[in-house]
Amino acid sequence: MSHLIDLLACPRCDRTPLSENRGTYRCNACKTDFPSTGGIPWLFAAPDATLGEWRNRLQFELQRLAREAQLLRTELDGAIPLARTKQRLELQLQATVEHRKALQELLAPVDVQSMQASFESHLALRTRLPRDQGLHTYYANVHRDWAWGDTENRLALDEIRLALDSDKQTGDTLVLGAGACRLAYDVHMSFDAGRTVALDFNPLLLLIAKAVTAGGTLHLHEFPIAPKSAEDFAVLRELAAPAPVRGGFHLVLGDVLRAPFRPGGFDTVVTPWLVDIVSEDFPVFAARVNRLLKTGGRWINSGSLSFENAQQACRFGPEETLAIVVDAGFGQPFVHESTMPYMCSPASRHGRQESVFTFAAEKRSEASPPERHKALPDWIVTGQEPVPLTPSFRTQALSTRIYSYIMSLIDGRRTVEDMAKILEQQQLMPRAEAIPAIRNFLTRMYDDSRRQS
Ligand SMILES: C[S@@+](CC[C@H](N)C(=O)[O-])C[C@H]1O[C@@H](n2cnc3c(N)ncnc32)[C@H](O)[C@@H]1O
Numbered sequence: 001m002s003h004l005i006d007l008l009a010c011p012r013c014d015r016t017p018l019s020e021n022r023g024t025y026r027c028n029a030c031k032t033d034f035p036s037t038g039g040i041p042w043l044f045a046a047p048d049a050t051l052g053e054w055r056n057r058l059q060f061e062l063q064r065l066a067r068e069a070q071l072l073r074t075e076l077d078g079a080i081p082l083a084r085t086k087q088r089l090e091l092q093l094q095a096t097v098e099h100r101k102a103l104q105e106l107l108a109p110v111d112v113q114s115m116q117a118s119f120e121s122h123l124a125l126r127t128r129l130p131r132d133q134g135l136h137t138y139y140a141n142v143h144r145d146w147a148w149g150d151t152e153n154r155l156a157l158d159e160i161r162l163a164l165d166s167d168k169q170t171g172d173t174l175v176l177g178a179g180a181c182r183l184a185y186d187v188h189m190s191f192d193a194g195r196t197v198a199l200d201f202n203p204l205l206l207l208i209a210k211a212v213t214a215g216g217t218l219h220l221h222e223f224p225i226a227p228k229s230a231e232d233f234a235v236l237r238e239l240a241a242p243a244p245v246r247g248g249f250h251l252v253l254g255d256v257l258r259a260p261f262r263p264g265g266f267d268t269v270v271t272p273w274l275v276d277i278v279s280e281d282f283p284v285f286a287a288r289v290n291r292l293l294k295t296g297g298r299w300i301n302s303g304s305l306s307f308e309n310a311q312q313a314c315r316f317g318p319e320e321t322l323a324i325v326v327d328a329g330f331g332q333p334f335v336h337e338s339t340m341p342y343m344c345s346p347a348s349r350h351g352r353q354e355s356v357f358t359f360a361a362e363k364r365s366e367a368s369p370p371e372r373h374k375a376l377p378d379w380i381v382t383g384q385e386p387v388p389l390t391p392s393f394r395t396q397a398l399s400t401r402i403y404s405y406i407m408s409l410i411d412g413r414r415t416v417e418d419m420a421k422i423l424e425q426q427q428l429m430p431r432a433e434a435i436p437a438i439r440n441f442l443t444r445m446y447d448d449s450r451r452q453s
Contacts, residue, residue: 149182216240
């Protein structure tokens with residue numbers, strides 16, 4: 001079976017089935033149309049609002065790159081002592097201009113003029129894109145996946161191989177947070193997968209994956225974090241898959257927290273480098289993974305284990321993680337840990353070594369269905385409940401008041417000492433405390449202004 005439709009459910013109302021018309025889907029129950037973006041189904045709960053948001057993020061990126069190119073031109077117009085510096089800046093300028101053009105072409109399917117991000121429709125559906133996710137957030141992965149990362153990609157696949165033990169059958173497989181999709185591709189090509197579905201919410205990553213897995217070649221610049229040499233500031237890479245992907249491989253744009261799949265549809269769910277970055281507590285997310293699997297199906301997780309959460313109690317260690325997996329209806333997990341290179345671009349001095357935590361666990365029983373994911377609390381969404389005065393809001397309110405007052409004192413004449421005197425007169429803080437506080441704040445403002453320019 002190579003089609004996708006029987007695996008899908010509506011990400012908005014959870015009902016099945018969807019109907020299909022040439023790659024676009026519709027939920028007749030809630031009357032929502034889900035477009036296709038460059039041949040990839042766009043299965044978000046609020047499809048128009050999400051398309052509008054990614055379009056905004058694309059426009060933002062295009063503006064940023066245009067501005068960067070302009071700044072490079074201005075620098076090139078000035079006096080540059082070293083000929084080598086000039087060469088490097090010229091390389092960076094050319095790469096920035098070409099990258100901007102490449103981005104515009106690749107993301108043309110997202111650049112739908114009529115789509116405006118509507119915060120209201122996100123609010124109504126309790127969905128949203130995390131603020132910190134831009135098109136380039138995981139852009140380095142693209143180059144590792146399809147250009148220089150043979151060793152890292154092989155090691156990542158080895159982890160899955162180990163987790164499968166001698167079983168080469170992965171059946172219908174879902175890869176959540178698939179990124180640029182190399183692991184999903186390798187799983188599909190290496191094991192006896194029926195269908196492999198790779199889901200991510202970043203259209204740049206999936207549009208690149210779509211082009212290369214179809215057998216195409218893309219030329220895109222890599223911008224390493226710590227270039228090894230002057231030529232490494234921008235490296236034009238050729239991105240290609242070892243071979244065109246075989247049938248049954250599907251890409252889906254959607255949110256893992258509102259995954260558009262019917263319950264119990266998959267034999268295998270893979271979560272590579274994902275569980276500790278999603279904005280949902282791990283026990284709830286584990287129950288979501290359980291619901292996607294058939295009984296007897298397998299959850300394979302591999303990657304870092306570094307939960308970031310405001311609450312210390314939710315920063316789970318490995319032992320707690322495994323206990324949570326069992327509590328979510330899985331059998332005792334197989335566990336493997338190994339240390340491997342991670343994002344070690346040959347053009348960068350920066351690279352990591354990660355102690356990768358892999359587990360595989362069989363679904364034994366049905367977890368109770370978690371509530372539909374709410375990206376925002378009711379007091380923001382409904383506007384009918386009091387905004388809670390949390391300790392963090394209280395601290396922020398106080399420091400914002402003081403900082404905005406300090407900003408209002410900047411008139412081009414006053415010194416740090418003058419400002420401290422005024423803060424003391426206003427009984428906001430004693431002078432001895434005010435001087436270091438103002439200096440700290442102004443240092444931050446100064447750093448920010450230098451970064452921006
Ligand atoms: C750390 S990267 C790992 C990418 C890929 N699995 C790999 O190993 O290279 C996390 C990926 O999860 C995706 N992601 C994060 N939150 C998501 C969400 N709520 N829905 C869909 N994708 C998400 C990001 O876009 C990114 O591609």
